[in-house]
Amino acid sequence: MPRPTGAEYLYPDIVGMSHAYDAVIIGSGHNALVSAAYLTRAGWKVLVLEANDRAGGLVRTEALTLPGFVHDTYSAAHPLFITGPAFADLGKELAANGLEYINTDLPTGVSFPDGRTAVFSRAVDANVAEFDRLHAGDGAAFADMLAEFNPFVNDVFSLFNLEIASGAGKATFDRLMSNPHFQSLLYRSPRVEVSRFKSPVAQAMLAPWAMHLGRTPDEVGGGIWVTLVVLALLAGGMPIPAGGSQKLADALVKIIQSHGGEIQTLTKATQIVVKNGKAVAVRTTNGEVAVNRAVVASVNPDQLYLRLLSDANIEAPLRKDAANFRYGRGCVQINLALSEPPAWRDERFRHVGQPHLSSGLSNCSIACAEAMSGLLPVDPSFTVDCPTDRDPSRAPKGKAVLRVQVLEVPTQPIGDAGGRIAVNGEWTDDVKNHFADRVLGIVSQHIPNIPRAIIGMHVVSPRELAAFSPNQGPGDPYGGAHDLAQSYVLRPLPGHGSHQSAVPNVFTLGAATWPGHGINGGSGFIVAQTLLR
Numbered sequence: 001m002p003r004p005t006g007a008e009y010l011y012p013d014i015v016g017m018s019h020a021y022d023a024v025i026i027g028s029g030h031n032a033l034v035s036a037a038y039l040t041r042a043g044w045k046v047l048v049l050e051a052n053d054r055a056g057g058l059v060r061t062e063a064l065t066l067p068g069f070v071h072d073t074y075s076a077a078h079p080l081f082i083t084g085p086a087f088a089d090l091g092k093e094l095a096a097n098g099l100e101y102i103n104t105d106l107p108t109g110v111s112f113p114d115g116r117t118a119v120f121s122r123a124v125d126a127n128v129a130e131f132d133r134l135h136a137g138d139g140a141a142f143a144d145m146l147a148e149f150n151p152f153v154n155d156v157f158s159l160f161n162l163e164i165a166s167g168a169g170k171a172t173f174d175r176l177m178s179n180p181h182f183q184s185l186l187y188r189s190p191r192v193e194v195s196r197f198k199s200p201v202a203q204a205m206l207a208p209w210a211m212h213l214g215r216t217p218d219e220v221g222g223g224i225w226v227t228l229v230v231l232a233l234l235a236g237g238m239p240i241p242a243g244g245s246q247k248l249a250d251a252l253v254k255i256i257q258s259h260g261g262e263i264q265t266l267t268k269a270t271q272i273v274v275k276n277g278k279a280v281a282v283r284t285t286n287g288e289v290a291v292n293r294a295v296v297a298s299v300n301p302d303q304l305y306l307r308l309l310s311d312a313n314i315e316a317p318l319r320k321d322a323a324n325f326r327y328g329r330g331c332v333q334i335n336l337a338l339s340e341p342p343a344w345r346d347e348r349f350r351h352v353g354q355p356h357l358s359s360g361l362s363n364c365s366i367a368c369a370e371a372m373s374g375l376l377p378v379d380p381s382f383t384v385d386c387p388t389d390r391d392p393s394r395a396p397k398g399k400a401v402l403r404v405q406v407l408e409v410p411t412q413p414i415g416d417a418g419g420r421i422a423v424n425g426e427w428t429d430d431v432k433n434h435f436a437d438r439v440l441g442i443v444s445q446h447i448p449n450i451p452r453a454i455i456g457m458h459v460v461s462p463r464e465l466a467a468f469s470p471n472q473g474p475g476d477p478y479g480g481a482h483d484l485a486q487s488y489v490l491r492p493l494p495g496h497g498s499h500q501s502a503v504p505n506v507f508t509l510g511a512a513t514w515p516g517h518g519i520n521g522g523s524g525f526i527v528a529q530t531l532l533r
Contacts, residue, residue, distance in 0.1 A: 034524030061244030238353025479511025
């Protein structure tokens, strides 16, 4: 007689427990949903647990300001996702379940207060011409930027789909690191990377993108991410889902449910039950569910080892490393309802996905230093985007929505670099609203009908981010600091650069794991492929 392989054989003390699943997934960020989609399509019985009122994590769309105005509460564009393997595999089924991407040929740009502007195109030749317009010879510098990285591009992008701790991942990583030219690229700061350009406008258009990857303009190891963003924008543009970012989560949920998977919202996982060295159940606020094969946790290592696995036999050094997991800077996101579209001085910006507003690279660095010192910055560089330029369905006819995202802010402000905003260590309503006024004052230097056109406003500060999800720690939108000491093989923890946890059938994914934050689907893909093997 064949031996049973489920919980009845391995753990006889939980025989009779109802609702046993092959996999229980804790959290429903897009990576968790990607993993669940793969598993359910392969025939696994899957349950996804979500503490909030809907699936999607930071992929969330809401009417935040006025009726009829649709805003992306947190994340917005998905260039990394549409160029990744998860979209290649799931794209047709996602489209069949309501996901439609709207793109642009001008993914980014930059505007200076004095009227200087530049745009970045998905066409290399157009970028060469634009950089030469800014400064003679900068077009050749852009071409050289691409050529310098070209010998490594296949290995680097293959890593985004691999477990770095696996044989293939380790071999690829070691091959890259054995090349001194690649090491030079890896250890540059964004400022060094863009110093090849003579135009300060060109520098300010590209270098601040490192902040969207959790780095700063002068941080060692951040420069390579400027090049990676450039390549991602060339390949993927700046696609947004028609109807809002949450359409991605909604489509993934439909795939999961169509293949028999279950989503349970308003249910917080409180403990992963471990017996005989393996996870056998997940305890929740609504009861306990048995696990036959695996638990997949979309949580940071501090949440995993100090809370969900607090009763498990985990070595003390690993728990200490988890307790020392660090968080980065915060984010302020301002969503605006406008009575009319933004009146850009450069007409091209009506077609730009996410341009930066900046006073220059040095001002951006100063703002980051102020934030890292606990101060509200005086003159940050930040992106703005107007989804209604491409997707008019997000606002009533003739009106618009605008999103402003500022990444140079402290999670716990202790003062104001400008000396004008009273701060007591918290993002109170007064602090966030006064800071929003400062930011909108900068916006008005670039878009003349701001603030006149504003008819509604909603501000998300680090306080709201921290309240929304423990993965954001004190208000870090990127789920943990991404400096060199907490990246690559050192992520999620030193000596444990794997999605597999210290409990063999417990896996982690999400921003705290390789390949990190952003809407990319990478860790969801990696964990799913590992489990299906």
